Amino acid sequence: MLNQRIKLRHLNAFLEVARRRSFARAAESLSITQPGISKAIRELEENVGAVLFERGVQGVSLTQAGLTLLRHAGPAVRALEEGVEALADAHGGQRWLRVGALSTVESHLLPAAIQHWHGSPQGQDVSIQVVTGTSAFLLSRLALGELDVVVGRMTEAREIRDLAFEHLYYQSLRLVVRAGHPLAGQPLDTADPLVDYPWALPPQRTTLRQQVDSFCVRHAISVPHPCVETLSLPISRRLTLDTDTIWIAPFEAVAEALDDGSLVELGLAFEQRGGSVGLCLNTTMQPTTALHGFCEVLRRVADQGIG
Structure with missing residues (x-):
């Protein structure tokens, strides 16, 4: 059972500090004082019995305990937000898939997959929101539950740990x-x-x-x-x-x-085989039927050969 002393404000403060890597920036984002957000984090650490952040010259970073909590807290809070949004938008019936795209798949794989998706019966009432950026940025958002899937070449990224990567093809x-x-x-x-x-x-x-x-x-x-x-x-x-x-x-x-x-x-090889392009999922999030369907479309398009 969830500790009743842990409130939603504690989790929101934790997620914002994890996202911003700074108490000051997190406080500004949440429109509260820095002492206020520091207090919220301190209370959360007391309630879970673990230190969640380490302070350094480059800002704050998550401890191993913080990373563990992030894997579960992010998707849980996002699921609650989606539930509220679904109630508010029930009359429209609009659904979304949130896809993180690295530059390695922007030219063919993802556009082709979206085209196939919207041409299928399952994709008729599910829209796609594409977010671009670095692997660190996109994988962090996936860990927070703010994206459903990330697609691209990312296996060397530190942030991929604790996430599930599926190889599709190699690209140099x-x-x-x-x-x-x-x-x-x-x-x-x-x-x-x-x-x-x-x-x-x-x-x-x-x-x-x-x-x-x-x-x-x-x-x-x-x-x-x-x-x-x-x-x-x-x-x-x-x-x-x-x-x-x-x-x-x-x-x-x-x-x-x-x-x-x-x-x-140019007549000088940069890479022999290249890096692994694939899709990355957050296994702590319950996948929807639409996400399953879109990932299958990605696999089919990748099988057609991009290299």
Whole structure:
């Protein structure tokens, strides 16, 4: 039985601090004082008999006990919110699936899956809300119960622990440039010529950036400056087509441009097999029939071959 001294305000305070990684930002978000939110967390820790947060120079982080509570508290509070929302919107009958999308699936897998979904009888009355961002951001929201599923390449992310990942296919990063780029069609025995041009690459502290850093270490080079760090596919594509920028891109994002010749892959392999693209679920949340159906659509589209 739930400890009757634990109130919804305690859980809301806990979830907001976990989300914001800061007592001050959490207090501002909830429109209460910082002493007020500190008191709520202290009371919750006393009630559960465990320390939930550790304070550091970079803010606060969850302890192992905090991570355990987060796995259950987030989905539980979200389920309560959805119940209230369902009562309020019962007359409309509208239902939603909340999907987190990493840049590795924005160009083909997810758009194709949504198209198939809305073309199926089951998808006629279930809308899709797509949230984009880094793997850390999306997986944290999944752990909080604010997303139903996250799709993309994310297996290296620390936040994936305690979540259930299902592999769909492997996808590699590619080095691509515009047709007519000075390096296009040139044999490359080393990576040294790459540093003479600007790069468009994933931001630091992302799953994809870890692969970029590993590539640089293997070839004894450093990321050139200036460069552009972004997860935006349109920005990276435009820069690559209009300038001498080298784009380190997921294959799915550049496949069509490589086929039509507007982009050219450099003659130096970035990854051999690539990373695992898949879907991630929070097993503490009761999956709906709609979620089961949408995940099956993702599997069918992935089986058609994207690589």
